[in-house]
Amino acid sequence: GENVEQHPSTLSVQEGDSAVIKCTYSDSASNYFPWYKQELGKRPQLIIDIRSNVGEKKDQRIAVTLNKTAKHFSLHITETQPEDSAVYFCAASSDQTGANNLFFGTGTRLTVIP
């Protein structure tokens, strides 16, 4: 099955700086890569996703890049704000499996220091 690894496990940045979280996946059939933000005690919320037919996607301060050859994808947050503090999970899925279930990384706890 798919194995998703995520680094770093914790990340502290000063407000206004950029944050980068990296993930690798093992199954070349994976073709959908969402990122979820989970605040303490709350549900995971999708912040951005990317499909394997594109290499980069951007939404305001958030961007995701995908390298299919190397099987890794990254989340970039620019101009970080204190409200960006949360746990971020990457995930991978394939439309070639019936379930299309998500395989998650272990999460990155991002702390933005005011």
Next chain:
Amino acid sequence: DTGVSQNPRHKITKRGQNVTFRCDPISEHNRLYWYRQTLGQGPEFLTYFQNEAQLEKSRLLSDRFSAERPKGSFSTLEIQRTEQGDSAMYLCASSPRGRGPVETQYFGPGTRLLVL
């Protein structure tokens, strides 16, 4: 609130007792997923439904676990003879049609289970 809802939000039980959780997906979403999340880990897939049919189950889903989605709307997850290792957050997610490209999964707030 038109998002995915789950009840109860918290459950404390004694080892050996049975518990049941409920998930109400977003209206008209055909796919419904159950995931389990332990502290410091990402969610792990347990099972999923396409309408009322349970089509796949993870090896994590032991015989003590059973899930239903009788009318293709809400779903229940029951754990029989709970063990301390069952303590976790149980998350439900739903997605729209279930054909073609993978679609976004929308998560509920979860049910946090503590087995004493």
